[in-house]
Amino acid sequence: MNFTKDKLFDFLKEGIWKCIARIGILVRWIVLAGATGVVLGLIGGAFARCITTVTGFRTTHPWMLYLLPVAGLAIVAMYQLDPSRSGTNRILEGISGGKYVPLRMAPLIMISTILTHAFGGSAGREGAALQLGGSIGGTLGKWIKMDEYDQKIMIMCGMSAAFSALFGTPLTATIFSMEVVSVGIMQYAALVPCSIAALTAKEMAILVGAEGEHFTIPSNIPLDVRNITLVIILALLCAAVSILFCSTLHRTEHLYQQHVPNEWIRVVSGALLIILLTKLLHTTDYLGAGMNIIANAIAGEVVPTAFLLKIIFTAITLGCGFKGGEIVPTLFVGATFGCIFGQLTGFSPSLSAACGMVSIFCGVTNCPISSLFLSFELFGFDCMPFFLLAIGIGYLESGYFGLYHSQKILYSKTKLQFINTRTKE
Amino acid sequence: MNFTKDKLFDFLKEGIWKCIARIGILVRWIVLAGATGVVLGLIGGAFARCITTVTGFRTTHPWMLYLLPVAGLAIVAMYQLDPSRSGTNRILEGISGGKYVPLRMAPLIMISTILTHAFGGSAGREGAALQLGGSIGGTLGKWIKMDEYDQKIMIMCGMSAAFSALFGTPLTATIFSMEVVSVGIMQYAALVPCSIAALTAKEMAILVGAEGEHFTIPSNIPLDVRNITLVIILALLCAAVSILFCSTLHRTEHLYQQHVPNEWIRVVSGALLIILLTKLLHTTDYLGAGMNIIANAIAGEVVPTAFLLKIIFTAITLGCGFKGGEIVPTLFVGATFGCIFGQLTGFSPSLSAACGMVSIFCGVTNCPISSLFLSFELFGFDCMPFFLLAIGIGYLESGYFGLYHSQKILYSKTKLQFINTRTKE
Incomplete structure (x- = not known):
């Protein structure tokens, strides 16, 4: 030794x-x-x-x-x-x-x-x-x-x-x-x-009195062939909505910048458009963050066109120069879209709304692990298999679009290949 | 247009x-x-x-x-x-x-x-x-x-x-x-x-009748300064145990290969050593996978030296040429070590055992996200903050050791730097 x-x-x-x-x-x-x-x-x-x-x-x-x-x-x-x-x-x-x-x-x-x-x-x-x-x-x-x-x-x-x-x-x-x-x-x-x-x-x-968000969804939904098929179809549609959301936001911003170069006029024209639309639609559902509408959607109540209108309102608001995030609108769009899908197909509207939220969140941020964690923190762990499928497919099928043009996607979504690309707008 | x-x-x-x-x-x-x-x-x-x-x-x-x-x-x-x-x-x-x-x-x-x-x-x-x-x-x-x-x-x-x-x-x-x-x-x-x-x-x-594992731990443990301090100390110790576990496994294997080059003699000598130790200790707790001992530890019952003995038994078994995984032994070591820590400090032994399991799992596999998911799938989502700290610190403090020498760690554990290193043995 x-x-x-x-x-x-x-x-x-x-x-x-x-x-x-x-x-x-x-x-x-x-x-x-x-x-x-x-x-x-x-x-x-x-x-x-x-x-x-x-x-x-x-x-x-x-x-x-x-x-x-x-x-x-x-x-x-x-x-x-x-x-x-x-x-x-x-x-x-x-x-x-x-x-x-x-x-x-x-x-x-x-x-x-x-x-x-x-x-x-x-x-x-x-x-x-x-x-x-x-x-x-x-x-x-x-x-x-x-x-x-x-x-x-x-x-x-x-x-x-x-x-x-x-x-x-x-x-x-x-x-x-x-x-x-x-x-x-x-x-x-x-x-x-x-x-x-x-x-x-x-x-x-x-x-300081700011409570977090948590929603209750049913926990006893069986993982059978019908429900799996429905969640796969929902995730495919969510991926399409993610692409629509990202490209509408980016295009509206570019169109505004191109056609209304003066930022003072731009913001006023956008504000007037929001007022006009609100008056035409006779609803204030699409103003602000809309957490109440998200809660309603998870409870199973929704207006069929809500997700489209929210995309339009958000695109105008952020495109013309107002400030705030894109993530709560994303969750709004996901919840209302999911809920309407659930109502049309007979899949639990609450679980559909929850899956829609996290699937579209994943589609626009390209962050599957964060999306999984978000689903557990907002809705609990019971429906994990549905969230996993909704998020995985939302990621795979939403292409290389994204909310943040400074984000990089380093590996292909379909192959184990290094691609190092910026997200499309 | x-x-x-x-x-x-x-x-x-x-x-x-x-x-x-x-x-x-x-x-x-x-x-x-x-x-x-x-x-x-x-x-x-x-x-x-x-x-x-x-x-x-x-x-x-x-x-x-x-x-x-x-x-x-x-x-x-x-x-x-x-x-x-x-x-x-x-x-x-x-x-x-x-x-x-x-x-x-x-x-x-x-x-x-x-x-x-x-x-x-x-x-x-x-x-x-x-x-x-x-x-x-x-x-x-x-x-x-x-x-x-x-x-x-x-x-x-x-x-x-x-x-x-x-x-x-x-x-x-x-x-x-x-x-x-x-x-x-x-x-x-x-x-x-x-x-x-x-x-x-x-x-x-x-x-085909193979049920998965799930354990019940108390869900009402407050996230206060005392408990947070205890989980941080536990995680630090778990990191040390992870290093001990990996290096004992690898060293035993090398020592065997060096000193007993004939693999037939090697496996027989290892088997005899296992028999001898079992007879000396008058217990069969360290034979096989030991899922029952893990369950006992999570229920709060443990022999103080269990984690050390399991490391020795596993190192001999795998080092001398037997086959099987390292992960259940890891969970065994984590659960028994965590449980004894809980008993000594007054921290919930069940939660300690659970935190020990996932912290050491993370320490030896270097996979924090998988470890987080494992904690939720085995123990539910209620104690998430404790798991998050146990796993994060287990990762940070366990260095570049690991079970698999083909594993690569691409980024430093302490800096946002590309290092591309193989795990140490």
């Missing part, structure tokens, strides 16, 4: 140092990601409550809608402060390319999203959460002089924290930041930081 | 063709992955029942253990038919490098695993499932003359199907095949095929 006392001592010393270094990394992230979670949990929770409050006020004061053009002008005026008109894509580029993520994005997106919701623009809030979280997280990382790699993790922590605070789904929030930038690569180095940030942020958001 | 009737017609025609092509891909995988699921569900289910039956027989006929050396000789004799002594690593290389996966692996691993379990070797069955599934899936793909990429997907389908049939966890089985080969890359092209194979295989396995 050539194992002397000295060698054993060296071996132990090295081992102990390695242990300390490893535990040091963990403690560092518990502190930094925890702090990010506290900050963004409080801000995100307050932001969520603001949106709920202004939405409540708008619902009881319908005349607010007539001020939508003014809100639009205010948003355009505010964004004069940000010459690069940063959006969610800027955050993704902050992670993939190390692009600088300005702190001014945070107040800008918060105020403009609240204005959009208060006066009836059709938009979500997760997009706002990603920008808010990404810019604050990234800035914190810069302030404490982290290296380039850790700054990126801080951007991801911020995204996860704000997403979790706003939607109450910490697991989805954790994985979404790791999955969305480069589809096919999982940035596991961010797993612990993002988990800590997301879990902390959720608790903070609850403290 | 330059949008003529002809253009519209061409556009529609192209769209319809694209749709048909896309649906064609889906239908093709429903048929092929479904068939793989049926075949491997039946074989895997029958295999699972065989193992249960022989384990039951061994438990009631303790003299079987004395024949372990003979079983070992039989296994060595059988493997003379496979000059390359293929194992799970060969399957991983089949996916990463396109290496040929021989069909003979399937009967060899099945019979040898049954022999190992029947006569009291300490081993699992998932490793067997991966080899069984991978070789049959890959061979099916070759027979129907698929291209190289699709053959790899077929290997993955087979792995997912057999894993799902043996353990009754289709979601984990689906993702594990996609995640384990190159950690950091998610082969989403295989998502739909693997899902279909895994879901089908589970149903088939139930048909």
Whole structure:
């Protein structure tokens, strides 16, 4: 045996140092990601409550809608402060390319999203959460002089924290930041930081009174040939709706930019169009985030054309210059489309609505793992096989379209081949 | 508008063709992955029942253990038919490098695993499932003359199907095949095929009487500072146990090969050592898979040294030439270690055992997403935050060790950096 006392001592010393270094990394992230979670949990929770409050006020004061053009002008005026008109894509580029993520994005997106919701623009809030979280997280990382790699993790922590605070789904929030930038690569180095940030942020958001979303769907639906066939058909149709959603959003934006180059006129014309459509349709269902309509769809009640109208309202709102996310509208479109499919085919409308939500979420974000987690956090684990099929097929059949043009899809959806393509618009 | 009737017609025609092509891909995988699921569900289910039956027989006929050396000789004799002594690593290389996966692996691993379990070797069955599934899936793909990429997907389908049939966890089985080969890359092209194979295989396995595993743990454990601190400490210790487990397994194997070059003598000496240890310890707890001990640990009952003894028994069994998987032993070590941690600290022993299982599973396989899914499929979704922390920290702190030396870890565990390293032994 050539194992002397000295060698054993060296071996132990090295081992102990390695242990300390490893535990040091963990403690560092518990502190930094925890702090990010506290900050963004409080801000995100307050932001969520603001949106709920202004939405409540708008619902009881319908005349607010007539001020939508003014809100639009205010948003355009505010964004004069940000010459690069940063959006969610800027955050993704902050992670993939190390692009600088300005702190001014945070107040800008918060105020403009609240204005959009208060006066009836059709938009979500997760997009706002990603920008808010990404810019604050990234800035914190810069302030404490982290290296380039850790700054990126801080951007991801911020995204996860704000997403979790706003939607109450910490697991989805954790994985979404790791999955969305480069589809096919999982940035596991961010797993612990993002988990800590997301879990902390959720608790903070609850403290300030922002409760997460959870829906109840029936758990006893048999996994038989008929139901499997129906969920496969539903997923195929959802993939088509995903493509329709993405391309309508992007095309409307391009058409606006092309035909109405002046951004002040653009936002006013869009606002007027929203008012006109609302009056023509005699409904306010498509204004704001529409969480109540999502809840109705999951309960089995829906207007057949709801998903199409929501796509149109959202495309106009975001295309003409209002702010907010695309994700809640995605869930709205998925839930209403799924529900109507269920009613027409005799498949449980609640489960259909749930499958539609997560399938289209996957189709437009290209994030199957986040979609799976979202399905469990929103609806529980009982209907997992249906969600798995709806999400897998939604991913496979929705092609290379996507909400974020800064997103990259690294591997083919049909072959084990490296393709490294940007999403189509 | 330059949008003529002809253009519209061409556009529609192209769209319809694209749709048909896309649906064609889906239908093709429903048929092929479904068939793989049926075949491997039946074989895997029958295999699972065989193992249960022989384990039951061994438990009631303790003299079987004395024949372990003979079983070992039989296994060595059988493997003379496979000059390359293929194992799970060969399957991983089949996916990463396109290496040929021989069909003979399937009967060899099945019979040898049954022999190992029947006569009291300490081993699992998932490793067997991966080899069984991978070789049959890959061979099916070759027979129907698929291209190289699709053959790899077929290997993955087979792995997912057999894993799902043996353990009754289709979601984990689906993702594990996609995640384990190159950690950091998610082969989403295989998502739909693997899902279909895994879901089908589970149903088939139930048909032939192989029920999956599910454990009940308390769901009302508060996510407070004390419990979070305890789960973080548990996860740190689990990471250390993961490293100990992997290095003990690999070192024992190397030591055996170095000091006992003759494989006939090696297997007999290992078998004798197992018999001797069993007699010295007056217990048969560490023979076979030990699912009953796992169940006891989750119920809160455990012998303090169980995890260490299981590591030793498994290292001897697999190191000296017996066959079977490393995954059930991993779960055994995790459950018993977690349970004893819970008893010492006052943290719920059941939840501790559950967290220990998935944390060490993650530490030795380096597959955090599969580990998360495993935790939900085995224990439900209620304790998700604890599982998330246990798994994330288990991944981060377990270094670059791993069960499979053909596995690659593509990104650093601590930085967003491409490192492309093989796991350490």
